[in-house]
Amino acid sequence: MLWVWIVIGVVVLLLLVLVYGYNRLVRLRQEVNTGWANIDVQLQRRADLIPNLVESVRGYASHERETFDVVTRARTALQQANTPAQAAVADEGLTTALGKLFAVAEAYPDLKASQNFLELQEELTDTEDKISAARRYYNATVMAFNTAIQSFPWLLLAGPFGFRARQFFSAEGDTARPEVSFAT
Amino acid sequence: MTLQEQIRSNRLRSTIVVFGFALLLGIVGALIGVIFNLSLGIVALVGAGLYAIFAILSSRRMVAGMTRAQEIGPDDLKPLRRIVENVSIAAGLPVTPDVRIVDDPAPNAFAAGLRPTSSYLGVTTGLLRTMPKRELEAVLGHEISHVRNRDTYLMTMATIFAGVIALIADIGFRMLIFGGGGGRDRKGGGILVLVLAIVGLLLAPYAAMLLRMSLSRRREFLADAGSAEILNDPEAMALALKRLQLDTTTIKYADAAVAHLWVESPTQRVESERSGVNFLSGLFDTHPPLDTRIAALEQAGGFRLPDELSSDEPFAKELGLDG
Numbered sequence: 475m476l477w478v479w480i481v482i483g484v485v486v487l488l489l490l491v492l493v494y495g496y497n498r499l500v501r502l503r504q505e506v507n508t509g510w511a512n513i514d515v516q517l518q519r520r521a522d523l524i525p526n527l528v529e530s531v532r533g534y535a536s537h538e539r540e541t542f543d544v545v546t547r548a549r550t551a552l553q554q555a556n557t558p559a560q561a562a563v564a565d566e567g568l569t570t571a572l573g574k575l576f577a578v579a580e581a582y583p584d585l586k587a588s589q590n591f592l593e594l595q596e597e598l599t600d601t602e603d604k605i606s607a608a609r610r611y612y613n614a615t616v617m618a619f620n621t622a623i624q625s626f627p628w629l630l631l632a633g634p635f636g637f638r639a640r641q642f643f644s645a646e647g648d649t650a651r652p653e654v655s656f657a658t
Numbered sequence: 659m660t661l662q663e664q665i666r667s668n669r670l671r672s673t674i675v676v677f678g679f680a681l682l683l684g685i686v687g688a689l690i691g692v693i694f695n696l697s698l699g700i701v702a703l704v705g706a707g708l709y710a711i712f713a714i715l716s717s718r719r720m721v722a723g724m725t726r727a728q729e730i731g732p733d734d735l736k737p738l739r740r741i742v743e744n745v746s747i748a749a750g751l752p753v754t755p756d757v758r759i760v761d762d763p764a765p766n767a768f769a770a771g772l773r774p775t776s777s778y779l780g781v782t783t784g785l786l787r788t789m790p791k792r793e794l795e796a797v798l799g800h801e802i803s804h805v806r807n808r809d810t811y812l813m814t815m816a817t818i819f820a821g822v823i824a825l826i827a828d829i830g831f832r833m834l835i836f837g838g839g840g841g842r843d844r845k846g847g848g849i850l851v852l853v854l855a856i857v858g859l860l861l862a863p864y865a866a867m868l869l870r871m872s873l874s875r876r877r878e879f880l881a882d883a884g885s886a887e888i889l890n891d892p893e894a895m896a897l898a899l900k901r902l903q904l905d906t907t908t909i910k911y912a913d914a915a916v917a918h919l920w921v922e923s924p925t926q927r928v929e930s931e932r933s934g935v936n937f938l939s940g941l942f943d944t945h946p947p948l949d950t951r952i953a954a955l956e957q958a959g960g961f962r963l964p965d966e967l968s969s970d971e972p973f974a975k976e977l978g979l980d981g
Contacts, residue, residue: 512750603744604743604747607745
């Protein structure tokens, strides 16, 4: 009879480990989702500020149409981004476009002095700081989750239960290795 | 160990601590029962329990009162709030804690509140006038780590329980000295038991204090590490600690009951100057020495602090505070 009890004991132990491991992975994944939601809120806030900013610059420099188009396109790209890596690339694109817009603004002293423009600029800087703060948290949660599902024994659970590695919020796309092209 | 696991181990520890204090409270009650009589012991316990519940419910206000932290208006000190917001986002807190200001020249900060959703940070005006932005961020990161790790919950509970135990032990002792002693004609336990009980009553507050201190000290290392991790800048935390070390002002209102809440021990210097007994002061310090904390950060971050601190402008300039 003894060996029956031993088998039962081992099975129960394995089940407990399974439950613990599964719950741990679910929790880690939930943290990644929360982290991503935090970034998303800030990205949305940043995108929402853009039309006002463009309008306020347009009031002083209506003929700089090309710059406005670049900014608007960059904003649309950010809103249409589907994955963290895409969003990171689009976010950098928007930063570049905004850099051009602010360079244009430099040439208009009245605009630079306008209260509305200054406030928008401050809001934008603040949002950018918040995006980078949210990025730090998100990337840390991704790191914890990815490490967990790639390390033994949890990697045995990750496959069957559909836990997939998540992307970092990074323009370099840390999960997708840079493609090396040998074509000339 | 991931952060969530750390938080969970902290919760477990909290439970153990609460039980530890309950046990200690039971012992004190039993001692009073032995020295005087049983019903007095029960009355003391029930009274202490009620007081503890009341204290937990009003802890937010109590801590604010003891530290003299004042709320600020929604539009005041916006840059400071922004930093707090950003650091809380980086820490992944669900809600940004409120900021309160303590009008005191000594640079220091604390965190309080039972839940992360109802926490607040206290910052002295001295801190704002001493620290440049980078180091101020690190200090706020340290406090926010306390909130995130649920240290504030544990510490608030510990403070209340230690206070309650000290209170009833004190009352029992006073009754013993100034007459009272209604049960002394009851020759139940003999003189030895009575002496032991009195010694126990004397030692109980110290036991409670030790329990509380032992809790808060390793948490300081954890919070330093947390700040370094949140901001990805261990050097900033070490620089901030160095600056605190070089600063010689201590908090005016350093109430020993809330000493462990601050980033730097507010009473440390006073204590170490007062008492020559290093072993004891080491045991009863709420915070590990700053040198040790800086060394731990240097080791973890793989850097050495420069001898000279930066002469960057203190953050108070940006806030438009005078001085």
